[in-house]
Each structure stands twice: as C-alpha cells, then as structure tokens.
Amino acid sequence: MAVTPPSSSTSSSAALLPADDFAVATPAFSPLYQQIKGLTLQSLQSGEWKPGEAIPSEMELAARYRVSQGTVRKAIDELASENLVVRRQGKGTFVATHAEQHVQFRFLKLVPDSGTPGSEGPAQREIIECRRLRASADIARALALRTGEAVLLARRVLSFAGTPTILEDIWLPAAPFKGLTAERLADYHGPMYALFETEFNVRMLRAEEKIRAEAAIDGRELLLKVKHGTPLLSVERTAYTYQDVPMELRRGYYRTDTHHYHNTLN
C-alpha cells in the first residue's frame, strides 16, 4: 500500500486516506493515483501552493506519498487536463491562474467575426453599478445560498473598438468577496478572475453556460446602443470553485452583429 518496502508489489485497493474500514457501502475501488490526486487537490485548495507558483516536483511528491513517480504523474496528468495545473517541461508544474495566462479571458467564447481573438485590442470596461443586496430566490439557488442572503451585484459593459458589445450582471456571494467595491473593480486592469484570485483567494475552475436568444428590451438596448428588440445572445454562466461550489452567477447579453460565440465539439 505504498508504504511497504519492495516486497511483492502494488496492492493499491487499500487506503492511503483514512478510508472506510467500517460502514462500507460501495466497495469503491479507488486507484492510488486517484488518492494522490485527491491529496494534491486538497493542497491546492488549502493554498499550500498559490496560483502561478510551482508545486513540488514529481519526484518530491512521489517521496512524500511513498509512491512511484509514474503514479504521481498520472495524478498530475488529470489535474493538468482539468486545467487546475499547468506543466512546463524543464521548469516544473504550476498552479493555474487566470492572470498572465496568454488567453486573457479563459471563459469568454465571444470572438470577432474576422480577425483573431484579441485582434481588436483590449476591451474597454465600464462599471455601470456595483451594489450589495439580498439574494432573490433564483439567484440564491444558483449560488447555493438561502434566499435573502447578502450578494454583490456588478453591472458592466465591455466594448471592443469603441462598440459596446457585452452587457453583464455579475452576482457574487457577499461573504467570500467582503470588501469588493466598484472602485476596486474599475481600477483593476486584467481579468476579473485574476483579481478574485489575488484579493479574495477565490479560484474559478469550471463554468456552465445556458445560452438563449433574447430581444434587447428593458433598457439593455440603450446600454448596448442597439435598436429596441434587436436579438441578443443571452448567456447565463455559473462559475465554480473547488468542490463544485458555485461562486459566481453571470448574466450576459452579447451583441452578435460583429462577434459570434465560438464552440468546439469533440
């Protein structure tokens, strides 16, 4: 079980973790590398290594957990494929970050119809408002809060080449983001998720989107400077941190006259 000297070999099925000697519901065979992955995940979540930093080398981790390098490798492979960690040959393995990541907006799939993503230069941002309020039933459900709990709401417009293109409302649970102000948001240059990492120790790892077509009404036509009733892409995104805990709900309206949402299916 990864602690025995070189006697016969392997074994695996036994536990490295506390495990379930009692109350076994499912035999639940868990490969060693999955356990290593879980432990590494815990270290990531606990902040033992910060975003952008290197984690210990495969050899070090192998020694720490008393397993072979190959087993650590497989664990880290999975973390890398989930974008929690980035491997760099010859340098090390690094905790993924939304900052300095050559793709500035990892979760934004809106691209210009012509030209490469980012060819329009950086987006101009304008914070319309930033308030603290109580979660309505649907917001609370999306953020796994109770109705009435405190949330922050930021509304902003992103413009490309001077054309307002994205209008979004961003809901955040107030507790983890204590102290976030409109000024802080407005002054920060760089991806919002990078600010969340450095200031609030909140890492967005994964997101789900629900996309619909909706007419520009209720003032959205004014903020995006389109005619009343213009079809817009409605993108509702829930972003999750460790343990699949939702930490952000974003309701965006995208103009699709000069841009489109790009997706790849495998």
Place this chain on the structure above:
Amino acid sequence: MAVTPPSSSTSSSAALLPADDFAVATPAFSPLYQQIKGLTLQSLQSGEWKPGEAIPSEMELAARYRVSQGTVRKAIDELASENLVVRRQGKGTFVATHAEQHVQFRFLKLVPDSGTPGSEGPAQREIIECRRLRASADIARALALRTGEAVLLARRVLSFAGTPTILEDIWLPAAPFKGLTAERLADYHGPMYALFETEFNVRMLRAEEKIRAEAAIDGRELLLKVKHGTPLLSVERTAYTYQDVPMELRRGYYRTDTHHYHNTLN
C-alpha cells in the same frame, strides 16, 4: 527503435515511420507513442476496423508495432480522449460510432429547460426538402470545395413534444454522399451521422460552431411557428472527418423559449 532486442533501451527519437533522414526542416521530435497513434489513425481511416467493432488488444498492437504495451496504451489513451475510440474494461477497445451511442445526438447541445435531455422522448423529424445544387462561394469555402461544385441540401424541422424547435439546412458535398435521397433520410430512424457511417463510410469526428442571435424572418418564422421577428439561436456547424476535412455544413435555427444551448467550460 522499438525493433532492437533488449540491449540498452529506448531511443525513440528515431523513426518508425518513413521519416525524414533527408530534407530535415524541423528536428521535429516525435515520441514513439505519437507514431503509434498515427498508424492506428491510419487503420481507423482506412476502415481496417469498422465503427462499433473492436480494435486489436493492446498486447496485439504492441506486438505488431514492436513496442511495449505501455506505449500502445498512451497512444490509445489519446485516441480515446478525442472520442475516436471507446475503451471498455474487460471487453476491449472499440471504434466510436454515432449509432447505439447512449447519447443519441452527440453534437446537439440544445436541451430542454426542465427535465433531462431526452426526457421529451425522441424528436419528430420532417424533411422539408432535399435537393442537389451547385455550391455558392461561401458554402464552397466552408466545405473546402470549389464554387459551383455539386452539393446536397437538406432542410428539415425537428419537433419536441409536438413543438417545432429546430430548423436546419444541411449541406453535404455531393461526391462522398452519392445516392443520398430525401426518402432515405426520411425513412431512417436514428442519428443522421449513424446513417452517414453505415451507408457512406463517412465519420464525423469533430465540429465547430458559430452561434449568433437572429430574428425569425424569411419564412423561418412559419416553419418554426413563431411570430415574425422572434429571436432565434443561429447555429452554424461545420463537421469534420479524418484529417480535419470538412464534410458537412449545417445552419440551424433553434427556438430557445423551452430549450437552451448548454455548454461546459473547463
């Protein structure tokens, strides 16, 4: 180089493939497993193993290519992660197929707002028309044809629970799909891509989509039974077969009053 007896070891960098002893432009280090992957890809493409069939076991492939099982394993791992092949423990590795795949519509990301995908029962299909015509400039570009080359156009409506929900125009290059008729399409029950596999030996492996919001006009409002000007999701999908050759262009219009496009970001 995978052909040497157990002397010292490995080597890899040398070629299993014809390789580049001359005219070396890039040193282009190619790991052995990538070469095995390439060879396996060729076998898949040539039809040596048909969709749904098992490919040789890892041991057999290792013997065939004179490499270790682990190297074959890594090659197949990548093919599996690209959904070209499906592993089933205890049974073998199988060529992926769009038929009998528990997800009936692998590339359709429209799901009902409530209930699980497919909970509405099977979609009703209605072929509106199916014609042979000459490719316009933009269709030709998307399908990597020359303007004026023969293409097939099928227009159909998919309904869920009696509600027309999807209207799509499907363009196919005429040559590979010789003999495809409206009757064949209408009579076939099951995923269209499954029919393509069995009847025309065309496998859709990957697709890209461009999504916009557009108003229902030009008769689309009639086919989808919505008011003129209703916002619809416009989904333009290009599907690719081996070697990234485009084999289908699909322009769909989705109603999003009862359904939404669902996407996961990692």
Place this chain on the structure above:
DNA sequence: CAGTGGTCTAGACCACTGG
C-alpha cells in the same frame, strides 16, 4: 477460467530550462 483494459513499480534515458 482466459482475455481485456487498468494500475503500479523501478529504472533508464531523452528533451528542455536555467544558472
């Protein structure tokens, strides 16, 4: 029970990065 994919090890060497 044999055959398949899945896990694990120990050790070797290769490719890349930086001092």
Place this chain on the structure above:
DNA sequence: CAGTGGTCTAGACCACTGC
C-alpha cells in the same frame, strides 16, 4: 551542469467481462 517534465520498457498484479 543539475533539475524538471516527458518517454519507454518489462514485468507484476488487479478489476471486469463473458464463456
């Protein structure tokens, strides 16, 4: 040059499937 991730091997054993 040493250190890191990346490749490859040979061999053992485990888990799952089906006869």
